[in-house]
Amino acid sequence: MTDSLQQTIAEIDALLERRRTGQVRVRLKGALAEHPNDWRLLLQAACVDYLDRHFDAAMATLQQVLAQAPHSESARALLFDLQLEKNELVAAEQVVVELLRERPQAAHYYARYAEVMIRAMQLQKARALCQEGLKYHADDPGCLAAVSLCDLIERPRGATSHALQQLLVHHPQWLRTLVLVVITLHDRGDYNGASRIAQELVRAQPDNTDIVQLAAELKATTHWSLLPLWPLRRWGWGGSIALWLLGIVAVQTFAHSNSVAAGILGFCILGYALYSWVWPPILRRWVFRV
Amino acid sequence: MTMSRDELLRPSLGDAVAARAPYSVRTTFLTAFFGGPLAALAIIVLNSVRLRRWLPDLPVLGVVLAGFIAFVLALYWTEWGGGLRAYLQAIAGERALTYLFRLIALGFFGLGYALHRKEQRSADLIGMARPNGWIGGIACGIGGLIVQVAFAQMSRAGL
Numbered sequence: 001m002t003d004s005l006q007q008t009i010a011e012i013d014a015l016l017e018r019r020r021t022g023q024v025r026v027r028l029k030g031a032l033a034e035h036p037n038d039w040r041l042l043l044q045a046a047c048v049d050y051l052d053r054h055f056d057a058a059m060a061t062l063q064q065v066l067a068q069a070p071h072s073e074s075a076r077a078l079l080f081d082l083q084l085e086k087n088e089l090v091a092a093e094q095v096v097v098e099l100l101r102e103r104p105q106a107a108h109y110y111a112r113y114a115e116v117m118i119r120a121m122q123l124q125k126a127r128a129l130c131q132e133g134l135k136y137h138a139d140d141p142g143c144l145a146a147v148s149l150c151d152l153i154e155r156p157r158g159a160t161s162h163a164l165q166q167l168l169v170h171h172p173q174w175l176r177t178l179v180l181v182v183i184t185l186h187d188r189g190d191y192n193g194a195s196r197i198a199q200e201l202v203r204a205q206p207d208n209t210d211i212v213q214l215a216a217e218l219k220a221t222t223h224w225s226l227l228p229l230w231p232l233r234r235w236g237w238g239g240s241i242a243l244w245l246l247g248i249v250a251v252q253t254f255a256h257s258n259s260v261a262a263g264i265l266g267f268c269i270l271g272y273a274l275y276s277w278v279w280p281p282i283l284r285r286w287v288f289r290v
Numbered sequence: 291m292t293m294s295r296d297e298l299l300r301p302s303l304g305d306a307v308a309a310r311a312p313y314s315v316r317t318t319f320l321t322a323f324f325g326g327p328l329a330a331l332a333i334i335v336l337n338s339v340r341l342r343r344w345l346p347d348l349p350v351l352g353v354v355l356a357g358f359i360a361f362v363l364a365l366y367w368t369e370w371g372g373g374l375r376a377y378l379q380a381i382a383g384e385r386a387l388t389y390l391f392r393l394i395a396l397g398f399f400g401l402g403y404a405l406h407r408k409e410q411r412s413a414d415l416i417g418m419a420r421p422n423g424w425i426g427g428i429a430c431g432i433g434g435l436i437v438q439v440a441f442a443q444m445s446r447a448g449l
Contacts, residue, residue: 117302118412119308121309122302132293152411153415237315237319237400244396252381
């Protein structure tokens with residue numbers, strides 16, 4: 001490999017790290033015109049497609065890379081990422097297990113394997129994998145984030161997560177830490193706090209569609225027109241059932257003494273139920289457009 | 291839970307198809323509310339199948355279904371059932387039994403939520419693609435209502 005090619009690859013790597021995909025594409029176009037079969041450049045091309053969420057194009061390029069360099073760790077790590085995005089969990093598990101057998105002390109691979117297990121809803125194994133990973137790197141962000149996610153799934157809403165506290169101490173600026181904080185605040189009923197952090201995340205990463213969607217949903221949740229839905233948000237489906245029961249009891253009570261009042265009450269309850277089903281999704285769509 | 295490294299690095303998913311996202315809590319609630327107890331059980335069973343956990347759920351759901359059938363039979367065939375119907379109609383009017391079955395359906399929804407709470411939460415947090423609730427919900431709702439009406443008619447006729 002020539003010095004100039006090596007330098008080009010290093011520069012593109014630096015751009016990829018900063019997610020400057022537009023600049024990467026320009027640099028790659030020139031470099032690939034000179035070295036069309038260089039697997040390192042092809043791997044960078046697959047990476048940039050992955051970052052821009054062109055998963056099929058990324059996979060096609062990655063197959064060329066793996067044909068030339070089947071043992072490349074970076075190529076196999078990207079293959080794992082793509083399989084996870086496509087929800088091909090069985091294939092992703094095989095790839096990450098191979099990577100872990102080669103590097104049994106790499107905490108971040110335990111975290112990635114835990115992600116597969118969380119998606120397959122095997123939370124016990126996910127926790128055990130993170131426990132193992134944290135033995136080698138006590139504050140590995142991936143392992144801590146995976147444990148935090150398991151805590152969010154398994155524990156009662158709003159419960160304190162030690163792993164999330166550790167994440168906040170060691171990786172307070174990391175995007176996933178902040179997303180987990182937003183979810184925790186939302187679970188605790190602090191919708192305004194969750195929405196404020198989500199707005200900050202959008203300012204930091206305006207191109208991230210997942211973050212924009214999360215922020216828009218939270219903004220819709222905190223809209224003044226949803227204030228009457230507070231009891232349903234506070235008590236969830238139990239609140240809906242209680243409202244229905246109360247409605248029946250109230251209507252039946254009035255039905256014997258004052259049928260007009262019972263009719264009006266019945267219409268009010270029906271109207272409230274319709275508003276609770278119809279208005280939030282409309283508002284969410286409207287907020288997305290704005 | 292402690293696992294050796296060998297156990298940890300043994301693939302868990304094999305060739306089996308991984309669990310798929312269940313019908314959402316909203317779909318399950320609306321199916322139970324409008325479709326009745328059998329529709330509620332039907333959509334919970336569908337969720338169990340999608341989650342690949344129908345085996346652990348089978349005993350619970352089997353007992354609940356058997357209990358519900360026994361209750362409906364008792365309601366129409368026994369003296370106790372006749373008394374209960376008369377009592378309910380006296381306090382809640384002609385629609386008392388409709389309310390009762392809807393309440394039972396919501397109880398089944400609660401059971402389904404308790405059985406699949408973690409899976410529902412996982413699906414929400416991971417952002418798994420949910421199945422189309424309209425198709426599953428309406429199919430379970432209509433199917434459940436038809437079976438329930440037929441069963442009630444047969445019970446009333448003493449078949």
